[in-house]
Amino acid sequence: MCGICGVIAFGDSAEPVDEPTLRAMADTLRHRGPDDDGYLVAPDRRVGFGFRRLSIVDLATGDQPMSNEDDSVWLIFNGEIYNHAAHRPALESRGHRFKSRSDAEVILHLYEEFGPECVHHLRGMFAFALWDSHRRRVLLARDRIGVKPLYFAALAGTLLFGSEIKALFRHPALQPRLAEDALSLYLTFATTPAPHTLFAGVEKLPPGHRLLIDVETGQRTLQRYWQPLPDAAELLVRREPEEYVERLEALVRESIGLRMMSDVPYGAFLSGGVDSSLNVALMAELADRPVSTFSVAIAGDAASDELAFARTVAERYGTQHHEIVIGEQDFLDYLPDLVWHQDEPLADPVCVPLHALSEAAHRAGTKVIQVGEGSDELFAGYASYAFFADFHRRVWRPYRLLPEVVRRGVAGSVGPFMRLDRADVLLRAADGGELFWGGAIPFLPTHKRRLLLGADDDAGRRAVAALYADVDAAVPGGSQLDHMIGIELRQRLPELLLMRVDKVSMGSSLEARVPYLDHKLVEFALAIPADVKYRRGISKWVLKRVAERVGLDRRLVYRPKRGFCGSASNMLTRRLLDRAEQDILDSSFARERFDLRFVRAMFAEQRTGRADHNFRVWTLWNLVAWHACWLERGRSRPEPAPVV
Incomplete structure (x- = not known):
């Protein structure tokens, strides 16, 4: 896992790329890659790459930027390719010579064989940039599901890109400005859907897309290479419910095993729910050393506390278990850093306990963590889906x-x-x-x-x-549940849930892997009939049966679902609510755009229990904190100290 950034200059009037600018851009990504850095400036200064490394695989020889045999193709890459070893024999038989054991190098040689279609041969999470000096083009690509982010800004004669937006603002040609047309989208979705961001002129590369840039002309070609579709072969077969369970178990086991590829210590976030517990059970079965597990609770909130469930799982599977308890002061302390790490606001208070877990893992010497995101969306785990x-x-x-x-x-x-x-x-x-x-x-x-x-x-x-419209075109005649899952996989999952995991975990120099979102598992899951996912009144039935088969206690598997740390409904204490109200009402940004009578009424209703505005309050609080950080204080804001 790493941080990447770069500059592409095209046209006669373009300012040539220089290494000091690349270093300044890469320095903002130090938390993503504290172990090493690297730079490339093409001889004609039309293309420049910057790289920060978090060493996970091939610690000795996996440095980037990385090139092919004759230095005609160069790569910077953020992520992990889990099937890289499977590609090596065929590539070597075709004459490709490897310099390292790194998964990144496989991308280079697959590109030499297949060009931009190389993305179809990659199984993993990734965001990468590849410079082809012979064809005079740069290829940017983001993984199918959107686990890893990638941003770009197209300016006059220049294109900037990076793993985080903050890297782009270290280039003198780009300044932070509010994208007014994206504000309404943020208020609707609690994040800005791709390709939008809340910064004018900055775009997100959507999941499952690649962008080709002609370095001579600056012409950009955006191509969608994957979308969430059910496995076509599976749609031709109607299986018995238990046959879906057997096939799913094999895919989950394979996916978790692939994501244990690491030359450094790994672990898992363990909530005590079925997703994380199944993950830990299979990791313990497949591991050659004890798995480290990390659990969190909010002080004084018994209704959301799942530490006892997590502890039971940890004891059964012999993990090296760590428990963290956070309080309201942790929310106040982390909010300024949160909006800096996020780049743009992600209105999810789960970011705070997620940060506590990430810091605990970092302190314990863990560099790689597995998380359970995506399971509820794929297998209809939310009660709201059934409703x-x-x-x-x-x-x-x-x-x-x-x-x-x-x-x-x-x-x-x-x-x-x-x-x-x-x-x-x-x-x-x-x-x-x-x-x-x-x-x-x-x-x-x-x-x-x-x-x-x-x-x-x-x-x-x-x-x-x-x-x-996109889901209808992809899955014509699908059920309402199919449509809901399709909507979630295209919007909330990549742009809110996965984005929060990436930004928060990488803020602690921690790589998060998402086994339930292996693309082969996703395609199979989308082919499972709705009445197998939600069966006999049981949500996520098919995955719960997998958990039973693996050996998890039925009482844990079928207990009522709780949101992670209770989610937004319980996190705003009276003190935090008072602070949120003060920050929002004092914000010049809020005064200019919002009717403060409605805002005050929200807080009054929240305090009296007449309505639940927790999520709306958190959405506005994040927004004004973000605006203060990026658009009021701007570059004068001191950046957080690098993780050590």
Whole structure:
């Protein structure tokens, strides 16, 4: 795992690339790669690469930038390629000579064989840049699911790219500015969906995409090379439920085993839920040394405390177990660093306990961790999925058959007397909108009409419509559950959940691996029928059966699901709520854009228990903290000390 950055200069008027600028850009990524650095400036100074290394595989000879045999192709790479060893014999038989044991070098030789199509041969998580001096082009690529981020900014005569946005701002041609059109998207999704960011002129390379840049002309070609689709062969076969369980167990076991590839100590985050417990059980079975496990709880919050469940799993599988308890001061202490590490706000308070876990792992000498993200999205693990699927079948679909004039009449006459979120459901039903927008939607259009001083551009509604259109085209005739899972895999999972894992864990120089999101496992999971995922009233039934077969206690497997540390519903104590209100109301940014009467009403309702605004409060608090960090203090803000 590493940090990468670079500059591409094209056109006669472009400023040539220089190494001091690359070093300045790479220095902002030191937390991603504290072990080493490396640089490349092409002889004509049209292309420059910067690299920070976190040494995981091939500690002695895996330095980057890395080149092929004749130095005509150069690579910088962030991630892990788990099938690199399987490719080596065939590549060597075709005359390729390897200089190292590094997985990165396989990318170079696969590119020589297949060009940009090399991405189809990679199994892993990655964001990389490759300079082909003969063809005069640079290839940028992001992995299929979006585990690793990659940003770029196209300027006059120059293109910048990097693992984090902060690296781009160390180039003198780019300054932080708010992307006004992305603000509404952030309020809808608690993050900005790719290709948008909250910074003007900065884009995210979407998951499963590659970008080709012609160094002579600056022409950019964006290509989608993968999307979440069910395994076509599996769709032709209807298996018995237990046959899906057997096949899934084999894929989960294989994926976890592949992600134990490491020359340094590894471990797992263990919540005590079924996903992390299954992960630990199989890691312990496959490991040649005790697995390190890390669990966290919030002080004084018994309802969200799962330490006892995690401890039981750790004891059974003989792990080297670590427990951390955090309090409200940890939230206050971490928020300034959080918005710096995130680059743009990710409105998820889970980032705070995730940071505590990452710091504990770092202190314990662990460099690689496995996490359970993606399982709930793939296998319908959320209770809300069952609710929305059932509501869509019993209520939404029949209601939509009523004449539009009736639906609009109901929304207009009844909606004003309902809670805003429920009124929004009536409006969407009247206007032909969609019921399910995602698993983390803080502000619906009805909220934003009250919150924003300027007119909302309805960007959220258009973004949701585009997501549904993409899923409909990919899986025509799919069930409502299929559509919900498809929406989540395209938006919330890569741009919120995986982004938070990457930014927070890498802030502690820790590599996080995501075994449930191996692309082969994903394609199989998407082919599992909805009635096998949600079976006999049991969510995530197929994966829970795998956990049973592996030997986990049935009481643990089938106990009611809890959100990680309770999620947003319990994290804002009275003291934190007071601080959030103060920070938001004192923010000049908030005063300019938000109706503070609505904001004050939210806090009042939260305190009296009339409504649950925790998630909305956290969304606004993150936003004003981010704005203060990046757009008010700007470059004058002291950066956090490098991790040592």
